[in-house]
Amino acid sequence: MNYKFKPQGNVAVKISTGEAGGNNYLSPDLIKNLVQSVNGTIVECNTAYGGSRSSTAMHRQVAEDHGFTRIANVDILDEEDSINLDVPNGKHLDYDMVGSHYQNYDSVIVLSHFKGHAMAGFGGAVKNISIGFASSSGKSYIHSAGTRTSGFGGASQDDFLESMAEAASAVATDKGDNIIYINVMNKLSVDCDCDSNPAEPDMHDIGILASTDPVALDKACVDLVYDAPDGESLIQRMESRNGIHTLDYGAEIGLGNLNYNFVNID
Amino acid sequence: MKKLIIVLVIIAIIIIAIIIIFNLLNNNNKDIASTNTHVNTNVNTANNTDANQLNQEGTNNGDASTVYFTSDISSEGLMKIYIELQIQTTRKCCS
Numbered sequence: 001m002n003y004k005f006k007p008q009g010n011v012a013v014k015i016s017t018g019e020a021g022g023n024n025y026l027s028p029d030l031i032k033n034l035v036q037s038v039n040g041t042i043v044e045c046n047t048a049y050g051g052s053r054s055s056t057a058m059h060r061q062v063a064e065d066h067g068f069t070r071i072a073n074v075d076i077l078d079e080e081d082s083i084n085l086d087v088p089n090g091k092h093l094d095y096d097m098v099g100s101h102y103q104n105y106d107s108v109i110v111l112s113h114f115k116g117h118a119m120a121g122f123g124g125a126v127k128n129i130s131i132g133f134a135s136s137s138g139k140s141y142i143h144s145a146g147t148r149t150s151g152f153g154g155a156s157q158d159d160f161l162e163s164m165a166e167a168a169s170a171v172a173t174d175k176g177d178n179i180i181y182i183n184v185m186n187k188l189s190v191d192c193d194c195d196s197n198p199a200e201p202d203m204h205d206i207g208i209l210a211s212t213d214p215v216a217l218d219k220a221c222v223d224l225v226y227d228a229p230d231g232e233s234l235i236q237r238m239e240s241r242n243g244i245h246t247l248d249y250g251a252e253i254g255l256g257n258l259n260y261n262f263v264n265i266d
Numbered sequence: 267m268k269k270l271i272i273v274l275v276i277i278a279i280i281i282i283a284i285i286i287i288f289n290l291l292n293n294n295n296k297d298i299a300s301t302n303t304h305v306n307t308n309v310n311t312a313n314n315t316d317a318n319q320l321n322q323e324g325t326n327n328g329d330a331s332t333v334y335f336t337s338d339i340s341s342e343g344l345m346k347i348y349i350e351l352q353i354q355t356t357r358k359c360c361s
Contacts, residue, residue, distance in 0.1 A: 005355045033341045034348055109348075180351055186339050208343055210351045213331035220333040259330035265350050266336055 005180045005212065009106025013040040013072070014132055016113060016123075017063045020052035021196030024187040026113045028067035035072045040109065042074045045099045045132065048139035048152065051196065077101040078135035085170040089253040092145040092155075092163040096130075096170035097138025108179040110214070114221045116190035116234050119143075120164065121243020123192050124221055125181040125214035126250055130167035142167050158245055165250035168214060172255055181217050182210040185224065190237040203230040215247050215256025222247070 013035050018025025035042065046059055053059040056079045063074045077099025084095035112128040120127055131139055137149040145155035145163045155163065172179060185206035191198035206224050211217040222244060225231040238244065251258045334350050336343045 005352060030339070030341055030344060034344050037345065180355070182344070182348065182351075184339065184344070205339055207335055207337040208339055208347050209333055209335050210347045211331055211333045212351070212355055213333075216331035216333050220335070257329075257331040260333045261330050262333055262335060264335050265347060266338065 005107075005177060007038040007040070007107045007109070008178075010104055011038045011040040011107045011109065012043040012075075012102075012105035013038070013109045013111055014043050014128055015068075015111050016128065016132065016193045017042075017044050017053065017059065017068055017074075018066055018193040019047075019196045020062050020065065022193055022198050024113065024115060024189050024198055024201070025066060025193040026111065026184055028071045030184070031111060032071040034109070034111070038107075038109065040072060041105070042068050042072045043077050043099075043101070043105070044074070045078045045134060045139075046076060046136045047194065048136045048143070048150075049194075051194070054136065075101055075104075077133070078138075082135035082138055085174050087166050087170045088173050089169065090146075090166040092159055093141065093166045093170075094146060096133075096167040097135050097141055097149070098133045098171065099135045099138075102133060106178060108175050110179060110181045112181070112183050113187070113193055114183040114185045114209075114218075115188055115192055116237040117192040117241070117243070118195065119241065120161065120246065121238040121241030122218075122222065122225075122234070124183050124218040125211075126168045126218050126246055126255070127164060129171040129179075129181075129214065130164040133171050134167060138167070157242060161242065161246040162249045165246050165253060165255055168250065169253055169255040172214060180210065180212055181214045182208065183217055183221050184208050185221055188225070188231075188234055190233050199233075202233050203228055211260070213256040213260070215250045215258060216260035217256075219247050219258050220260055220262060 015026055047053045052062050056076045059076050063069055068074050081100040082097040083100045083103060084097055087093045087096050110125055110128050112125050114124045117123040131142060134142055140151055141149050142163045143152050143160055145159035147154050187201050188203050189198045189201045209217055209220055225234050250256055334347050336347050
């Protein structure tokens, strides 16, 4: 995946604003310079569960409370509607339902907090462009492996993971050369930022990784957790949910590459 | 008879001396060989260490994707890795 990325036109910076009550989400102070240097808009979508970000008004309040409106404009992409993106090579999803404002952006910087996740095992770049860009209905569609657009469940674990990779592939294909991925490996809880009461991280921070390939990027993060002397809890979380299957299947459908060259720029 | 015994003793001493000298030389060669082995082991270890370091700092897997890393989790670190990614993607694109 060798391509030229240059932020142009309207630039979206996709983050997770984090559920109210949690505090492991990316700090506005950490991302401020990057977001402002590209004149970016922070973008997010509403959740499909009944938390503090399930409606646009509540979601905006959380974004403000967490300090994101202080550093940039925040756009809730599914504030008005969903649009459908084609899913290349999909066996579960016929389309990917993303927030309709998605189409207003020319370039995307996917800025993800890598951590564990109660359903997916871990969350990184692939999850951020699949579940993260999906509208509330679209999230249900992915979680159910393409069988329903409300609520959760109805799919086997592997079908759910494969659906996530398919939705990610829809976004990556749609944006082509105009999307890059950065994962921050800090506050490495076994729980995600969508959890209002996540477990305390019990391993040390690792670093920041970046790539044009979301599969390679997430795989490198997973490998670093395995290499870490204190990664047992997160490894257990990833393995108990078969999280790596998302990346295996992503590679199978052409979303990215499991092999990577690791370049330390320190 | 006495002369014969003296000659035999001298011959025996010479033979024993030759054996001792030969053994000493042989042991010395073994030590040298052992030293060489040790040096070679050290060289191999050094090479392996270099290789391991290379794997950590910059593997080369042919057509594999590139993942950049910094341990600097700060605003500056984030900008640094973003710029590095931009430079590299531009270079790959247009070279």
